[in-house]
Amino acid sequence: MPCIQPPQPERVKELKEESFIREGKGKIKVVIESEGETLETTMSGSLKSVNEIAEMLGVEAEAGRIEAVVDGVKIRMENGKLEMEFENGDKMRIEKA
16 A cells, blocks of 8 residues: 555654554554555554644644644544545544444
């Protein structure tokens, strides 16, 4: 799948690694759609809050929602559900399981 590639450190500089997922109780489902294929998995943890993710992305959350484009990635989030659509058409969805 094109959206799952080995890291290319030469293309990334001064990136602060953060995750949309926090460790702890609960289960989340991660779905990746790429070139007509779907990869789905369930893992332990929970999504960070809308406000935490808005701060990570440098955008404003309005009425408990995020709808923004950050570095060419369309991001939509509501409480418990995060969707991202990349420039090449790949999509990733993280939600409560």
